[in-house]
Amino acid sequence: MTAPAPKEENLAAVFKDGVKTAWPICLGYFPIGLAFGVIAGKAGLSPLDIGLMSVLVFAGSAQFIAVSMLTGGAGLIPVVMTAFVVNLRHLLMSSSLSVFLRDLGAWRTALYGYGVTDESFAVNLTKFRDESWDWRRALVVNHTSNAAWVGSTVIGGYAGELVPPGAFGLDYALIAMFLCLLVFQLRGPLYTAVAVVSGGVAVLFSLLFPGNFYIVAASVIAATLGLVFIRRRPGTPALQMGTEETKS
Amino acid sequence: MNTDILLLSFFMGLVTYIPRWFPLAFLSRRRLPRWFTTWLDFIPVSILSALVAPALITSGEPRHMDILRPELFVAVPTFIIALKTRSLGLTVVAGMLLFWVAGMWLR
Numbered sequence: 001m002t003a004p005a006p007k008e009e010n011l012a013a014v015f016k017d018g019v020k021t022a023w024p025i026c027l028g029y030f031p032i033g034l035a036f037g038v039i040a041g042k043a044g045l046s047p048l049d050i051g052l053m054s055v056l057v058f059a060g061s062a063q064f065i066a067v068s069m070l071t072g073g074a075g076l077i078p079v080v081m082t083a084f085v086v087n088l089r090h091l092l093m094s095s096s097l098s099v100f101l102r103d104l105g106a107w108r109t110a111l112y113g114y115g116v117t118d119e120s121f122a123v124n125l126t127k128f129r130d131e132s133w134d135w136r137r138a139l140v141v142n143h144t145s146n147a148a149w150v151g152s153t154v155i156g157g158y159a160g161e162l163v164p165p166g167a168f169g170l171d172y173a174l175i176a177m178f179l180c181l182l183v184f185q186l187r188g189p190l191y192t193a194v195a196v197v198s199g200g201v202a203v204l205f206s207l208l209f210p211g212n213f214y215i216v217a218a219s220v221i222a223a224t225l226g227l228v229f230i231r232r233r234p235g236t237p238a239l240q241m242g243t244e245e246t247k248s
Numbered sequence: 249m250n251t252d253i254l255l256l257s258f259f260m261g262l263v264t265y266i267p268r269w270f271p272l273a274f275l276s277r278r279r280l281p282r283w284f285t286t287w288l289d290f291i292p293v294s295i296l297s298a299l300v301a302p303a304l305i306t307s308g309e310p311r312h313m314d315i316l317r318p319e320l321f322v323a324v325p326t327f328i329i330a331l332k333t334r335s336l337g338l339t340v341v342a343g344m345l346l347f348w349v350a351g352m353w354l355r
């Protein structure tokens with residue numbers, strides 16, 4: 001056997017890059033996953049139930065809502081419909097990611113879809129845009145995060161209040177991560193303006209409407225205003241097009 | 249194992265998966281109009297801001313304005329650290345530590 005050594009090295013490097021990139025996500029998932037496991041356990045789910053739900057759904061907020069609805073005696077259809085609405089925001093994220101995932105086969109695309117979360121989307125998109133990032137590394141990020149999610153929820157189901165709430169500032173991990181990724185996305189005055197509009201509209205809508213409708217609504221409104229602005233003033237220097245744009 | 253929970257998880261998983269997968273499968277094979285890619289270019293910054301802003305200055309269910317929270321105070325140095333270091337790992341750890349310390353002071 002003369003298996004080419006560089007290729008194997010490559011695979012290990014891909015894995016290492018992915019895991020290294022995913023660790024802030026895992027850190028953020030850990031307390032939330034534990035908390036979910038504890039709450040689901042109290043609602044009567046076994047650790048196996050919890051693990052299967054985390055594997056099949058892989059969506060924190062929808063899982064929390066499902067468990068609280070179950071505790072309130074809701075049936076299957078209302079819970080499923082709520083999960084659908086809560087997770088519709090991923091349509092926007094996958095649309096953004098699709099620009100970077102051209103000519104991936106049908107199976108790999110199907111696998112990638114499984115791992116699209118708020119967090120993996122934000123991390124991978126930043127990576128795709130800034131440096132030599134590829135779908136393999138992105139998939140490692142997705143699945144490392146998935147393992148952290150499934151693992152922490154199951155641990156929560158077994159070992160109740162293992163980590164006291166508020167310990168080590170873990171509750172702030174995801175907020176800090178989103179803040180940092182937001183900074184990475186501020187690539188010019190126009191992007192900053194779009195961010196300010198989106199944040200403002202999101203705050204307003206989150207106060208006015210129940211649920212997480214504000215995420216999609218604010219994003220669509222702010223992005224559309226950004227587009228309208230560019231169309232009105234085509235020479236806007238603030239805009240640095242992504243690499244996928246300069247090609248055409 | 250509870251079959252009702254398994255069934256529920258299956259259908260929840262299905263309706264969660266479809267919006268995640270659909271754009272990847274269908275948009276990535278098409279040549280997208282330029283205005284749409286420009287629009288998509290604004291989506292990440294918009295989503296991140298929409299995720300963060302309410303988490304910093306609102307709380308509760310239903311949500312209400314809540315400005316005087318460690319979440320917001322800690323966001324300022326965290327934001328500056330992100331700007332200066334441009335390191336995700338460092339920012340996350342620094343943010344956590346600051347939040348932890350802020351929580352101990354404010355209690």
